[in-house]
């Protein structure tokens with residue numbers, strides 16, 4: 306059985322950077338807190354908590370504490386509240402996400418209606434919304450677009466959650482461009498996501514089985530799996546080697562392995578070892 310590992314599998318630049326900042330910060334400081342999980346991956350979350358970073362649900366007194374902002378970014382209100390409570394802020398927001406924040410703030414100031422293509426409940430989208438007081442329309446799928454939501458819009462600036470697929474973006478844009486006079490589109494799908502998705506356009510066709518490794522809570526992992534599944538129904542989403550079912554590989558001579566942006570290298574290597582032993 307030939308095993309091909311996607312060159313883009315595993316931690317993206319932004320996740321690597323955030324974890325590095327988190328670990329360096331906790332080495333030097335007594336109390337480091339973080340609102341929610343650093344990334345959507347259980348193994349990484351455990352490692353970061355084991356290093357001493359505390360996960361909190363809400364901001365309390367910040368005296369003598371550091372608040373670590375995660376790679377997904379955060380709404381402006383979180384920064385303001387943290388400062389008010391006395392926290393020192395260490396910002397691990399991915400620079401690609403920061404770029405989306407800048408675009409949105411500038412276009413909003415220029416009087417554009419803001420449209421975000423993405424998952425409304427995702428932390429990254431909440432962070433983008435929070436740059437402009439949540440005064441934006443979030444669209445998840447073209448089918449979910451209600452005409453009333455865009456009625457009366459003359460000039461709209463459209464940005465995209467960094468981990469969306471181009472197919473979903475194109476479908477939504479087509480509808481927007483039919484109904485809105487001027488649509489200014491910024492393709493803010495990040496490079497790491499694009500590379501991963503491009504590889505997933507060929508790997509499922511060239512292999513009998515496709516394994517995508519990552520957490521079921523990770524949006525980019527789920528999207529990667531959906532792309533694979535569209536082209537090859539023998540595609541499986543697993544979190545660790547324990548999820549592998551030997552029967553999946555019956556008669557298979559080629560297997561492709563890819564992984565989401567928040568999947569650690571050790572987990573990927575573990576899965577490869579398990580496949581080799583099959």
Ligand code: SF4
Nearest residue numbers: 317319399401467495
């Ligand atoms: S997926 Fe892209 S935007 Fe998100 S953290 Fe990674 S590099 Fe940054």
